[in-house]
Every structure is written in C-alpha cells, then in structure tokens.
Amino acid sequence: MTPAAFPTTWRTLALAAALFASPLAQASEHGKTAPKAWSPVTLQTALRDLPKGNAAAGKSVHDSMMCASCHGAAGNAQTMNWPSVAGQRHDYTAKMLLDYRSGLRDEDGRAGLMTSIARMMTPQQIADVCAYYASLPKPVAPQAQAALAAPLSAAEQKRVEQLVRKGDANRLITACASCHGLHGEGKGTTPAIAGQTTDYFIRTMRLYHGGERHNDVYKGMSQFSRRLSDADAQLIARYYASLGVSRSAEVTEVN
Amino acid sequence: MNSRRQFLLASAAALGTAAFPALVRAGQASARIVIVGGGVGGATAAKYLKLADPSLQVTVIEKNPVYIRPYGSSEVLNQHASFQDLEVRYDVLRQKYGVAFVFDAAKTLDPVNKTVTTAGGKVLAYDRLIVSPGIKLRYDSLPGYSEPLAETQVPSGWIAGAQTALLARQLQSMRDGGTFVLAAPPNPYRCPPGPYERAALMTEWFAKHNPRAKVIIADPKDSFVTDETALLGWNRLYGYQPPQEYRAKIKAELMPSTKPCALEWIQARAGGTPQRLDVKTLTLHTAGGAIKADVINIIPAMVAGQIAFDFGLTDASGFCPVHRATFESTIHKDVHVIGDSSIADAMPKSGFSANTQAKWVARVITDGLAGRDPGTPVWENTCYALAGKDYGLFVADVFKIKEDGRIGRVNKARYLPLDASPAQIRLSAVYQQAWIQAFTQDIFA
Amino acid sequence: MRLHHLTLALIGLVFAIGLLGAHAPVFAAPASPAAAAPLPPGPKAPPSGPAMAQTCAGCHGTDGRLHAAAFMPLAGMPKAQFVQAMRDFRDGKRPATLMRHVAEGFSNEEIDAMSVYFAAVKPE
Numbered sequence: 001m002t003p004a005a006f007p008t009t010w011r012t013l014a015l016a017a018a019l020f021a022s023p024l025a026q027a028s029e030h031g032k033t034a035p036k037a038w039s040p041v042t043l044q045t046a047l048r049d050l051p052k053g054n055a056a057a058g059k060s061v062h063d064s065m066m067c068a069s070c071h072g073a074a075g076n077a078q079t080m081n082w083p084s085v086a087g088q089r090h091d092y093t094a095k096m097l098l099d100y101r102s103g104l105r106d107e108d109g110r111a112g113l114m115t116s117i118a119r120m121m122t123p124q125q126i127a128d129v130c131a132y133y134a135s136l137p138k139p140v141a142p143q144a145q146a147a148l149a150a151p152l153s154a155a156e157q158k159r160v161e162q163l164v165r166k167g168d169a170n171r172l173i174t175a176c177a178s179c180h181g182l183h184g185e186g187k188g189t190t191p192a193i194a195g196q197t198t199d200y201f202i203r204t205m206r207l208y209h210g211g212e213r214h215n216d217v218y219k220g221m222s223q224f225s226r227r228l229s230d231a232d233a234q235l236i237a238r239y240y241a242s243l244g245v246s247r248s249a250e251v252t253e254v255n
Numbered sequence: 256m257n258s259r260r261q262f263l264l265a266s267a268a269a270l271g272t273a274a275f276p277a278l279v280r281a282g283q284a285s286a287r288i289v290i291v292g293g294g295v296g297g298a299t300a301a302k303y304l305k306l307a308d309p310s311l312q313v314t315v316i317e318k319n320p321v322y323i324r325p326y327g328s329s330e331v332l333n334q335h336a337s338f339q340d341l342e343v344r345y346d347v348l349r350q351k352y353g354v355a356f357v358f359d360a361a362k363t364l365d366p367v368n369k370t371v372t373t374a375g376g377k378v379l380a381y382d383r384l385i386v387s388p389g390i391k392l393r394y395d396s397l398p399g400y401s402e403p404l405a406e407t408q409v410p411s412g413w414i415a416g417a418q419t420a421l422l423a424r425q426l427q428s429m430r431d432g433g434t435f436v437l438a439a440p441p442n443p444y445r446c447p448p449g450p451y452e453r454a455a456l457m458t459e460w461f462a463k464h465n466p467r468a469k470v471i472i473a474d475p476k477d478s479f480v481t482d483e484t485a486l487l488g489w490n491r492l493y494g495y496q497p498p499q500e501y502r503a504k505i506k507a508e509l510m511p512s513t514k515p516c517a518l519e520w521i522q523a524r525a526g527g528t529p530q531r532l533d534v535k536t537l538t539l540h541t542a543g544g545a546i547k548a549d550v551i552n553i554i555p556a557m558v559a560g561q562i563a564f565d566f567g568l569t570d571a572s573g574f575c576p577v578h579r580a581t582f583e584s585t586i587h588k589d590v591h592v593i594g595d596s597s598i599a600d601a602m603p604k605s606g607f608s609a610n611t612q613a614k615w616v617a618r619v620i621t622d623g624l625a626g627r628d629p630g631t632p633v634w635e636n637t638c639y640a641l642a643g644k645d646y647g648l649f650v651a652d653v654f655k656i657k658e659d660g661r662i663g664r665v666n667k668a669r670y671l672p673l674d675a676s677p678a679q680i681r682l683s684a685v686y687q688q689a690w691i692q693a694f695t696q697d698i699f700a
Numbered sequence: 701m702r703l704h705h706l707t708l709a710l711i712g713l714v715f716a717i718g719l720l721g722a723h724a725p726v727f728a729a730p731a732s733p734a735a736a737a738p739l740p741p742g743p744k745a746p747p748s749g750p751a752m753a754q755t756c757a758g759c760h761g762t763d764g765r766l767h768a769a770a771f772m773p774l775a776g777m778p779k780a781q782f783v784q785a786m787r788d789f790r791d792g793k794r795p796a797t798l799m800r801h802v803a804e805g806f807s808n809e810e811i812d813a814m815s816v817y818f819a820a821v822k823p824e
Contacts, residue, residue: 063794063795064676064678064679064795065678065682066678066682066795066796066797068772069770069771069772070770070772073781073785078772078773078777079766079767079773079823080823081767081768109768110768113685113688113689113770116645116681116684116685117682117685120677120678120681120682302762303754306762607758610758611754611755611758614754614755614757615751615754618750618751618754629748629751630745630747630748630751631745631746631747631748631751632747632751633747633751633752633755634755635755635756635758635802635805637758637759637798637801637802639797639798647797649797649798651798651801651802652801652805653755653802653804653805653806655747664805665805666801666802666804666805667801667804668800668801668804669801671797671798678795679795679796679797682797683797683798685770686770686771686797689769689770689771690758690759690769690771692768692769693758693759693760693761693766693769693771694758694759696761696762696768696769697757697758697761697762
C-alpha cells in the first residue's frame with residue numbers, strides 16, 4: 001500500500017469499525033435488534049456472493065491473523081479446548097465467520113474474540129482462509145486428556161455406532177451421520193467433525209443444549225442435544241476424535 | 256533456634272550472599288516462607304513456591320481479603336469493565352495450593368530473630384521472607400494534594416480501589432464540553448504506559464459520549480515507554496499531532512488534522528510539570544500556567560510501599576536495593592524484595608516484572624534450601640496496552656544480568672513496529688484482553 | 701437517510717480498500733534490520749530450561765497449560781514444533797505481535813532447552 005493510501009485506510013477503517021461494531025455489539029448484548037437468522041435462501045446467497053477463495057492466499061491470512069494461536073499451526077488445535085479447522089468444509093467455515101461477524105454466533109467469550117477477528121477480515125480474506133482450511137487433510141487428533149483418550153471398548157463402540165448411525169427414536173435423537181456423513185465428513189454447511197477435539201465437541205453440545213449457541217439454520221442441534229446425556233456426549237466426542245488422523249501416524253514434521 | 260540451625264546459618268552467613276548455601280534440612284520441619292503482600296509479586300511467589308515444593312509452609316500477610324487488580328483497571332473508567340471485574344479472590348491459592356493467609360497489615364520486622372509482627376499482634380517466624388508491598392503514592396509531593404483529597408475529590412486511582420470507582424463516576428458524569436486533566440507522574444513509577452493509556456481511552460470514550468470534552472496530560476517528563484507507538488495510534492484515532500521531535504522519529508505517515516485534537520500532551524519542556532493543586536477551584540497549576548478542569552486525576556510521585564520503609568529495606572532513593580542474582584535485600588539477609596519496591600535497574604515497574612521476579616525468587620529459595628544452584632537468572636516484561644479499545648500496542652523485554660552486573664535487556668526491539676499491519680494492531684488489542692485473563696490465572700489460579 | 705448513504709459509501713470503501721489490500725502482502729515486512737545471528741550468551745551459562753519457561757507463563761499459562769485465552773498453549777508441544785516456531789518468530793518468518801521481540805531474547809541453545817521442558821509437560 002502506498003503511504004498516501006494508508007491514512008485514508010485508517011480513518012475509513014476506524015469509521016467503518018465504529019459504524020459496524022457498535023450497533024452489532026449492542027445487538028448481541030441487549031438483544032434489541034438481534035442479527036437476522038439465516039434462511040436456506042439467504043445463506044446460499046451469501047455464500048455464493050463471497051468471492052472465489054485462493055488457498056495459498058488463505059495461508060497468508062491464517063499467518064497474518066495469527067489463527068494458529070488457537071487453531072494450530074496447520075489447523076490442528078494444540079489443545080482439546082479449541083476446534084481444529086484443518087480440512088473443514090469451505091461453506092461451514094465461511095458460515096461461521098459470517099455468523100461471528102454478524103453476531104449470530106456469540107455463545108461465550110471465545111466467540112467474542114472470534115467476532116473481533118472476523119470483523120477485521122474482508123470478504124476476500126474470508127474466502128481465502130476457507131479455501132486454505134478446506135485444502136488441508138482432516139485433523140490430527142491432539143494429545144488427549146487421559147479419560148477421553150482411551151480407545152473405545154467393544155461395548156462403547158457398539159453403543160456409539162448405534163447413536164451415530166441410527167440415532168435414538170425414544171429420545172428423538174436423529175442419527176448424527178444423517179447430516180454429518182457416514183465418516184463425519186459433513187455435507188454442505190454441516191461441518192466435518194471427524195477428528196474434532198473432544199473438549200470443544202462436548203462444550204458445543206452443551207452450548208446447543210443450553211441455547212447459548214443457536215446459529216444452526218434449522219435449529220436441529222438444540223433438539224438433538226436436548227436428551228443427550230453427558231456420558232453419551234463424551235462417548236460421541238471420543239468416537240469422532242478417533243476418526244481423525246492418529247497422532248502416532250502423524251509425521252513429526254516441522255511446520 | 257537449635258544449635259545445629261545456628262551453626263548452619265552462621266556458615267551460610269560466612270559463605271556470603273553470592274553463594275548458595277547448602278542448607279540440608281533432613282529431619283527438620285519444612286521451611287517457613289513468609290510473604291508480605293498479596294499482590295502480583297506476593298501471590299505469584301506463594302503459588303510458585305508451592306508448585307516447586309508443596310511441603311513448604313507458605314504464609315502470605317495481606318491486609319485486604321480481596322485483591323483489586325490494578326492492571327487493566329483503567330477499563331472501568333471507559334465502561335469497558337465493571338469494578339467487580341477487578342476483584343480477584345485468594346480461594347484457589349488457599350484451597351488448591353495450601354497457601355496460608357493472614358489478613359492483617361504487616362507492621363514490624365525483626366531481621367535478627369527472623370520474625371514479622373502484624374498490626375494485630377501476630378508474630379510469624381520465617382526461614383525466608385519475601386517482601387512485595389507495591390508502591391506508596393506520595394500525595395504530598397504535589398502541594399495542595401493529600402490522601403484525604405484523593406479519597407474524596409481528586410482521585411488518583413493508581414492503586415486500584417475506591418478511588419478507581421470515584422474517578423469513573425466523575426468522568427462518566429463530567430459536564431458537556433468539560434476538561435479532564437491528568438497529572439502524569441515523574442520517573443520512576445508503576446506501569447509506564449499506564450497514564451497515557453488512561454488518557455487515550457478517555458479521549459476515545461469522550462468522542463462518543465461527550466464530544467466537546469478535552470483531555471490534557473500535564474507531564475513532568477518529555478517521554479514515556481511506548482511513546483512512539485502510542486503517539487502514532489493517537490494520530491490515527493484522534494487526529495493527534497505529535498511534538499516536533501517525534502515527527503521525525505515516527506516514520507509512518509502521520510495524518511494531518513482537520514480540527515484541534517481533543518487530547519493534549521503537555522511535556523515538561525512545554526511547561527507541563529504539575530506544581531500545585533488548587534482543589535477549591537479545581538485548577539492544576541503547572542510550570543506553564545494554570546489549567547482549570549472539571550475532573551482532575553493526579554498520579555503523584557511514588558516510592559516503595561510503606562512496609563518497605565517500616566522494615567528498613569529502603570535506601571535514599573525510596574526503593575529497596577537488592578542483589579541482582581537473588582533479589583535478596585542488601586540490607587537484611589534472607590529477606591527478598593520483589594516488584595515495584597525493588598531496584599531492578601532496567602526492568603520497568605510492572606506486574607509482569609513482579610511476576611517473573613517472584614518466580615525467580617521462588618526458584619532461588621527452593622533451590623537454595625535443597626542445596627541446588629538455580630543457575631543464571633532470567634526475567635521478562637511483556638505487557639499489552641491500548642491506544643483505543645481496538646488499537647493495541649505493547650512493550651516486550653527479556654532481561655538478564657549484563658556484563659556490568661546490572662539487569663539489562665537482551666532482546667532488540669521493544670515495541671510494536673511503527674509499520675505494524677492493521678491486523679497486528681487489532682490483534683494486539685484482542686490479545687490485551689486475553690492477556691489480562693491469562694496473567695491473572697497464572698498468578699491466582 | 702444521509703447516514704444510510706454514508707454507511708453504504710463507507711462499506712463500499714472498506715471492501716474496495718480490502719480488495720486492494722488483498723493484492724498487497726497482508727503482513728508487510730518490518731523495516732527493522734534483517735534477522736541477525738542470535739545474541740551471544742552472557743558470560744555465565746544460559747539459564748535453565750525451567751527457569752526460562754517460567755517467564756512464559758504470564759501469557760501462555762502456568763507450565764504452558766492454557767485453556768481459555770487467545771494464546772498458544774505450550775504444554776506437551778513437540779520439541780521440533782516449539783523450536784521451529786521460536787526461530788520463525790525470531791527471524792521474522794512467522795507473523796506475530798510481540799513474539800518476535802521475545803524470541804530475539806533467546807539463543808538457539810536456550811530455545812532448545814525450553815522446548816525440552818515444554819515437551820515433557822503433560823497437557824492436562
């Protein structure tokens with residue numbers, strides 16, 4: 001950028017930020033003018049309106065916005081506490097960034113942090129970083145808490161596969177695989193969850209259950225999580241974590 | 256004291272403070288470490304002593320049962336945080352780490368018999384003492400100012416507490432188009448970028464809530480830590496025009512201003528030195544003239560906390576001389592002084608400095624008790640600050656004892672580069688908030 | 701009504717400038733001198749790995765265990781990853797806010813010692 005352009009950018013960005021940030025921040029705090037929920041049509045339009053993303057440029061965005069601090073150097077989160085984003089579906093990542101930007105997703109302090117970051121990004125940067133993460137292989141399971149790292153027993157495997165593939169009609173729990181895919185690979189704007197970190201997974205189920213997180217288009221997640229016991233949520237979290245690339249199989253590369 | 260301990264201590268004294276005497280404590284009760292002050296330095300020391308050796312008997316003497324954190328406290332003034340957000344409890348230190356607390360003021364030190372006596376008359380014996388009493392604000396250093404005035408009318412709020420809340424109320428209810436005057440302190444003082452962050456955050460807040468208000472910094476100095484980065488931020492956010500000598504230094508393009516800036520920094524060389532406070536007319540008299548104000552915030556000269564004086568740990572400078580390698584007082588043996596009260600050469604007086612000094616002293620003490628050499632010391636001071644809610648900056652230093660025997664920096668650059676990208680600047684502001692949480696957890700959780 | 705037009709104009713300007721920015725490096729190379737060799741260690745031996753690692757905890761969590769903040773946890777980080785990250789910060793290859801400044805305070809030997817410490821910490 002030429003020096004002459006820089007001052008204009010700063011003043012404009014500051015003004016734009018003041019215009020963007022205040023009403024939206026107030027909306028999510030006071031719930032007066034809450035961000036509009038998506039309809040399938042508005043969502044598809046917004047995704048289609050994003051520019052075409054470039055994965056190599058997306059790596060630069062990942063670097064300059066310091067995404068690695070939480071999401072890991074190559075999109076593999078360093079703790080169980082934050083989501084891995086490696087291999088995540090383009091449309092899901094885009095929707096999440098748009099949801100943070102609008103305040104539709106604002107479940108806790110971490111979301112507030114993502115809101116600040118998403119509002120710094122241009123549509124091109126959003127598109128680029130989505131392309132970058134989508135180009136990566138699915139996540140490497142991070143070093144796990146002892147209880148959650150233990151491989152599933154035969155009985156546990158049977159139970160969780162029942163839940164994942166068939167659901168539970170008694171508890172009105174739809175099979176996870178029906179939206180998230182047979183191998184947890186996701187579909188469209190339904191996220192890939194194979195290899196996702198366990199703490200984040202369990203926390204997400206709790207946040208849907210409690211209604212703090214409510215940005216899914218059909219609001220199905222709160223229904224599915226309503227009757228899911230903590231034990232079942234842990235089981236499913238361990239199951240999906242195990243679908244990632246195992247850490248022993250990972251080449252100890254230098255990123 | 257039994258004769259064996261007397262012999263060991265006599266040997267230790269003979270070896271001198273530079274060595275690390277091997278006090279073998281086999282068969283003896285766990286060593287007693289008393290810590291005066293439950294702020295950043297004292298609490299960090301307590302936790303890290305217990306982490307290194309859970310068998311140590313660690314007792315903190317602190318007069319306030321709840322800690323009000325000063326770092327980030329200016330964010331109460333611009334409504335970015337509530338006063339309750341500043342409260343930190345000692346529960347985890349007590350329950351998880353087993354640190355004992357005596358909620359009382361420490362009153363006297365007997366360095367020969369190695370006891371500390373509290374105002375309530377409790378006598379605590381120590382094998383090692385850590386004194387971390389923070390700062391004492393010298394209200395009387397400004398004619399016309401006093402502690403009672405600070406509590407009621409012209410708050411300082413540099414030790415977080417009721418004065419912070421008072422200042423917040425005054426600023427948030429200041430009349431339209433009023434003037435807020437901040438009297439900056441002379442060196443050395445706690446939290447070098449702090450007064451300027453406070454003034455900038457209020458400038459930002461006034462722009463939204465009281466657009467004709469003015470903010471004036473009356474300064475007995477001509478510069479401050481992070482000044483170049485801060486002034487560039489003020490230029491971009493508030494149209495501030497830096498003094499001439501900075502214009503050459505700040506290479507990035509400065510924006511011209513279209514109207515007078517609401518924020519003014521009167522350096523010493525321009526007559527900014529505060530000389531007298533006239534509280535009746537709310538006028539601050541400076542070397543360059545009288546400034547009539549609606550709200551005045553005086554950050555006066557400061558020295559070591561009173562306890563350091565009462566314990567005989569200070570020198571003519573009003574701070575505590577220590578051996579750099581151990582932070583042990585040069586005046587009283589087996590007494591370590593850390594944090595703002597200590598003379599630590601190039602280390603700024605900051606929470607982060609106190610935190611790394613406390614960790615080092617915990618290491619020195621536990622290694623010393625076990626007969627180990629703690630090795631070469633290292634400290635850090637890495638703190639984020641704000642020029643505006645979304646405009647972050649920082650100072651980052653790594654410290655060692657240099658060839659001249661004094662503590663000095665071993666890294667090159669200290670500040671956010673002047674050509675930092677918008678992402679680095681916004682993320683620094685995001686990280687500043689995260690840092691407050693992470694820092695608090697490292698000390699108290 | 702005027703505010704609406706102003707908002708639209710500013711939105712357009714922001715996106716336009718953002719697109720302009722997309723063609724320029726998002727992180728501009730700093731004007732400071734090129735990455736030099738690590739600073740020579742002092743006359744004494746370097747500090748121990750644990751002593752250095754403790755100074756990181758104020759941001760990165762006690763023992764590098766961090767859950768809720770925006771910083772990278774270090775507990776259990778593979779040695780090679782820690783070393784590469786610190787060197788990339790120090791050499792300006794990896795964008796950062798203040799990590800370059802911190803990394804510049806440590807020699808290769810000191811970085812290695814810290815990597816050994818953190819790799820051995822159990823994450824939980």
